[in-house]
Amino acid sequence: xxxxxxxxxxxxxxxxxxxxxxxxxxxxxxxxxxxxxxxxxxxxxxxxxxxxxxxxxxxxxxxxxxxxxxxxxxxxxxxxxxxxxxxxxxxxxxxxxxxxxxxxxxxxxxxxxxxxxxxxxxxxxxxxxxxxxxxxxxxxxxxxxxxxxxxxxxxxxxxxxxxxxxxxxxxxxxxxxxxxxxxxxxxxxxxxxxxxxxxxxxxxxxxxxxxxxxxxxxxxxxxxxxxxxxxxxxxxxxxxxxxxxxxxxxxxxxxxxxxxxxxxxxxxxxxxxxxxxxxxxxxxxxxxxxxxxxxxxxxxxxxxxxxxxxxxxxxxxxxxxxxxxxxxxxxxxxxxxxxxxxxxxxxxxxx
Numbered sequence: 070x071x072x073x074x075x076x077x078x079x080x081x082x083x084x085x086x087x088x089x090x091x092x093x094x095x096x097x098x099x100x101x102x103x104x105x106x107x108x109x110x111x112x113x114x115x116x117x118x119x120x121x122x123x124x125x126x127x128x129x130x131x132x133x134x135x136x137x138x139x140x141x142x143x144x145x146x147x148x149x150x151x152x153x154x155x156x157x158x159x160x161x162x163x164x165x166x167x168x169x170x171x172x173x174x175x176x177x178x179x180x181x182x183x184x185x186x187x188x189x190x191x192x193x194x195x196x197x198x199x200x201x202x203x204x205x206x207x208x209x210x211x212x213x214x215x216x217x218x219x220x221x222x223x224x225x226x227x228x229x230x231x232x233x234x235x236x237x238x239x240x241x242x243x244x245x246x247x248x249x250x251x252x253x254x255x256x257x258x259x260x261x262x263x264x265x266x267x268x269x270x271x272x273x274x275x276x277x278x279x280x281x282x283x284x285x286x287x288x289x290x291x292x293x294x295x296x297x298x299x300x301x302x303x304x305x306x307x308x309x310x311x312x313x314x315x316x317x318x319x320x321x322x323x324x325x326x327x328x329x330x331x332x333x334x335x336x337x338x339x340x341x342x343x344x345x346x347x348x349x350x351x352x353x354x355x356x357x358x359x360x361x362x363x364x365x366x367x368x369x370x371x372x373x374x375x376x377x378x379x380x381x382x383x384x385x386x387x388x389x390x391x392x393x394x395x396x397x398x399x400x401x402x403x404x405x406x407x408x409x410x411x412x413x414x415x416x417x418x419x420x
Contacts, residue, residue: 171360175335178361182369184392184393189376214289215290219278222271223265223275225302227266239258242261244257247288248279271302274302292312292318294321297311309321321358322354322370324351324354327378328377329347330377332347334386334398335397335398336398388401
């Protein structure tokens with residue numbers, strides 16, 4: 070019926086309006102929150118349908134299509150998020166377990182890495198103080214490991230200072246143990262961790278993780294990569310980082326968007342058997358581990374993240390102040406965005 074279709078469109082408009090008001094927040098919209106009009110509402114409005122002279126066969130919403138309509142609204146919301154520059158998910162949860170033979174390292178990689186180290190030393194990047202806090206060194210070992218897991222879980226798609234503040238609020242409210250989180254209301258956790266990215270979904274995952282840690286690991290966290298990857302919201306990046314910081318076990322490189330972007334700009338990684346850039350952090354991790362010596366696996370993340378925050382930025386990288394630009398195949402090749410281009414002056418017509 071036309072009224073049903075109009076009400077569905079109204080729900081979509083309200084969802085978009087709410088996202089416009091919080092353009093840089095990452096509140097997720099669940100299918101359950103999108104209510105469709107009831108049959109009683111449609112019956113009460115049948116007279117107005119007749120007045121409009123609409124054909125019911127074109128606008129009737131059958132029960133079999135309700136799920137599809139909900140999904141269309143969600144898909145539209147996802148497209149709106151992408152247009153606003155918000156990534157569509159927390160982390161790529163795919164994991165590639167590979168046993169590939171080592172490949173030939175790229176030319177001059179050691180000089181490039183040493184140059185990045187020298188550029189990192191004079192100025193402190195945003196990531197540095199936060200990673201010191203994430204270790205939770207002031208806590209007993211078991212509590213420290215859970216602290217590391219929760220802090221790292223909240224950090225995905227979120228700026229470091231926002232993550233640090235959220236973890237501190239949880240700590241001050243006594244909510245950094247699996248027992249306390251398991252007993253707490255999810256709404257309380259959601260309010261305390263806001264405005265971390267995807268805070269609604271993360272609050273749900275934090276509750277589930279706490280329950281699993283109590284039930285399966287006696288209040289501790291998993292110590293194997295496979296078990297960590299089985300936790301809700303934990304992908305390869307989080308799993309490798311937690312495994313290293315919490316258990317001092319290095320099984321892979323922690324690759325985030327900074328490491329993924331910079332390795333491709335430097336020409337360090339390609340898709341297997343091609344010269345094309347890798348298309349995801351997980352592809353980058355696999356390609357990077359084929360040639361980078363294992364003793365560099367821990368340091369590479371902290372070096373490239375800081376380098377990516379200060380110099381090799383996502384938009385308009387500072388190639389002019391980069392000491393390794395002569396060794397970088399992408400130096401000075403990034404085109405400025407359309408908004409940054411100066412408008413050409415309008416020539417006045419000669420009289």
